[in-house]
Amino acid sequence: MPYHCVAYGCGKTVEDGVTLFKFPKDPDEFRKWEKQVQRTRVKWAATHFSHLCSDHFGKEYFEGKLPSGALKYISCFIVFYYIYYIL
Ligand SMILES: [Zn+2]
Numbered sequence: 452m453p454y455h456c457v458a459y460g461c462g463k464t465v466e467d468g469v470t471l472f473k474f475p476k477d478p479d480e481f482r483k484w485e486k487q488v489q490r491t492r493v494k495w496a497a498t499h500f501s502h503l504c505s506d507h508f509g510k511e512y513f514e515g516k517l518p519s520g521a522l523k524y525i526s527c528f529i530v531f532y533y534i535y536y537i538l
Pocket residue numbers: 456457458461462463503504505506507
């Protein structure tokens with residue numbers, strides 16, 4: 452089973468041409484990501500196998516070249532938050 456994006460209504464995998472990002476190891480960052488997803492999936496709980504796809508992050512927020520996967524976490528939350536409010 453390939454990993455898929457946990458965002459509500461998304462569920463994309465690498466086969467859809469996105470990059471999947473594993474939830475951060477840092478507990479505070481992990482909770483932040485989980486909370487973002489819970490805005491639309493109230494009873495959902497993240498696991499260490501949860502991933503979000505690159506559709507939820509602006510390209511300008513990636514550090515260096517893809518697919519290094521290094522994100523500026525603070526900035527990417529702003530984007531993620533914004534995406535959910537405009538939908
Ligand atoms: Zn997604």
